[in-house]
Amino acid sequence: MLILRVTPRSPFARKCMMVALEKGIFGKLELRDTDLYGENQDIEKDNPLRKVPALRLEDGTTLFDSTVICEYLDWLDGDPIFHPQESEMRFKALKLQALGDGLTEAPQSHYKELARPEEFRSDEMVMKHESAIKRIISWTEKNFDLVEGPMTIGGIALACGLAYVNERQPNNDWHHKNPKLGAWYREISDRDSFQATTKQANARQLGASNK
Amino acid sequence: MKLFFSPLSPFARKVRIVAFEKNLYREVEFFKSERHNRPTELGPINPLLKVPTLIDNNGNSLFDSPVICEYLDSLTSEPVLFPKNGMNRWTALRQQALGDGGMDDAVKLAYEAGRPSGNRSPYWLGRWRQAVESTLNTLESEAPFSTDKLTIGPIAIGCFLGFLDQSRIIGDWRGYRGNLAAWFEGFRQRPAMQETEYKK
Numbered sequence: 001m002l003i004l005r006v007t008p009r010s011p012f013a014r015k016c017m018m019v020a021l022e023k024g025i026f027g028k029l030e031l032r033d034t035d036l037y038g039e040n041q042d043i044e045k046d047n048p049l050r051k052v053p054a055l056r057l058e059d060g061t062t063l064f065d066s067t068v069i070c071e072y073l074d075w076l077d078g079d080p081i082f083h084p085q086e087s088e089m090r091f092k093a094l095k096l097q098a099l100g101d102g103l104t105e106a107p108q109s110h111y112k113e114l115a116r117p118e119e120f121r122s123d124e125m126v127m128k129h130e131s132a133i134k135r136i137i138s139w140t141e142k143n144f145d146l147v148e149g150p151m152t153i154g155g156i157a158l159a160c161g162l163a164y165v166n167e168r169q170p171n172n173d174w175h176h177k178n179p180k181l182g183a184w185y186r187e188i189s190d191r192d193s194f195q196a197t198t199k200q201a202n203a204r205q206l207g208a209s210n211k
Numbered sequence: 212m213k214l215f216f217s218p219l220s221p222f223a224r225k226v227r228i229v230a231f232e233k234n235l236y237r238e239v240e241f242f243k244s245e246r247h248n249r250p251t252e253l254g255p256i257n258p259l260l261k262v263p264t265l266i267d268n269n270g271n272s273l274f275d276s277p278v279i280c281e282y283l284d285s286l287t288s289e290p291v292l293f294p295k296n297g298m299n300r301w302t303a304l305r306q307q308a309l310g311d312g313g314m315d316d317a318v319k320l321a322y323e324a325g326r327p328s329g330n331r332s333p334y335w336l337g338r339w340r341q342a343v344e345s346t347l348n349t350l351e352s353e354a355p356f357s358t359d360k361l362t363i364g365p366i367a368i369g370c371f372l373g374f375l376d377q378s379r380i381i382g383d384w385r386g387y388r389g390n391l392a393a394w395f396e397g398f399r400q401r402p403a404m405q406e407t408e409y410k411k
Contacts, residue, residue, distance in 0.1 A: 044345055048309070048342070048345040048346045048348065048349040049308075049309075049312040049313070049316065049342050049345075049346060050338075050341075050342050050345070051312070061301070061305075062305070063301060063304075063305055063308075064305070064308050064312070065308045065311075065312065067277065067304075067308075068301070068304045068305060068307075068308050071304070072301060075296075087285055088269075091267075091271075091273060091278065091281075091282050094277075094278040094281070095271075095272075095273055095274065095278055097278075098259075098274050098275040098278055099258070099259070099274075102258075102259040102261075102275070112335075116332055116334075116335075117332075119329060119330070120330060120331065120332035120333075120334075120335075121330075122326065122330055132258075132259075132260075135254075135258045135260075136258045136259065138258075139254075139258035140258070
């Protein structure tokens with residue numbers, strides 16, 4: 001078994017789960033819920049950076065971050081391939097992944113800044129992260145050719161990023177202002193791999209496997 | 212090709228080292244991008260507004276640093292910094308993730324330390340410092356890193372350690388980490404490391 005360290009809401013763990021589901025190798029993974037901030041922290045033995053996701057292979061080797069784990073899972077099995085070999089397609093996919101991962105980080109940093117006690121909070125940083133979310137989404141709408149084409153790791157990363165924006169900012173109306181991206185997102189969010197990895201679905205899944 | 216970089220950025224240094232090791236240094240125009248100019252310079256090509264950003268041979272922009280490094284690696288045959296397959300590849304990518312992750316937290320620590328004194332979060336200062344320290348401990352237990360067949364792994368680790376020296380953000384990291392310190396003493400002599408070292 002491969003042990004995947006996750007939390008129910010981690011968008012980076014979600015990328016890995018979606019790749020495994022799309023490839024039909026989800027059964028090879030044992031998901032393990034991870035306490036990142038509480039009293040039962042033990043992620044350090046699988047990842048000194050203390051982040052999820054981390055993947056422990058059968059020989060004890062640990063892999064991280066999500067980009068490495070996704071590529072490893074993709075390599076384990078055949079079609080569909082999410083990391084194309086052909087150069088132009090490959091770097092387009094990897095660039096879109098970097099964009100999607102960057103989008104995911106913005107609401108994460110925004111949330112963490114807002115969660116600080118007032119004296120340690122910086123309005124400037126809150127605004128900086130807030131405008132990054134807007135800027136990245138509208139750039140992606142303008143450069144939509146990067147998103148079009150067969151599904152790659154880039155599309156998965158972008159979908160996880162947009163889903164995370166929705167979760168942290170339920171009132172963000174980016175869908176209306178960015179119609180191409182909005183329509184693309186509606187389509188991908190119908191996929192089984194997407195539905196099966198929402199925070200709620202993950203919590204259920206982890207609850208069941210923790211019994 | 213054109214690389215937007217900053218002399219202080221350890222991620223940009225990684226790309227410069229790769230360009231050097233791949234014998235592509237002369238193919239790249241290095242453009243120093245100041246923070247306050249990035250919305251104008253990078254806005255149209257990289258909405259993350261981060262260095263390094265590359266304009267590749269086809270005029271397309273590429274980011275972030277692992278993507279640029281792998282792209283440069285694909286342009287010339289030797290040395291192969293991203294092994295194509297198998298455990299060598301996962302070892303190299305895992306090491307790169309350790310180096311990059313360490314840099315990420317060290318950079319965050321430096322930004323936090325740069326906030327006005329009353330505005331620094333003791334919690335995050337502690338958490339990031341701990342992540343940097345435990346990454347160093349993992350590296351100490353795995354050092355030395357083979358450079359007979361150089362990969363992106365040791366390059367990223369070298370950039371991480373170089374950033375710690377340059378920023379002094381956690382003070383002396385070498386104490387109790389003799390393996391890592393000895394390895395880095397050798398690694399930092401490489402011409403690519405010397406060429407890209409930050410000089411005040």
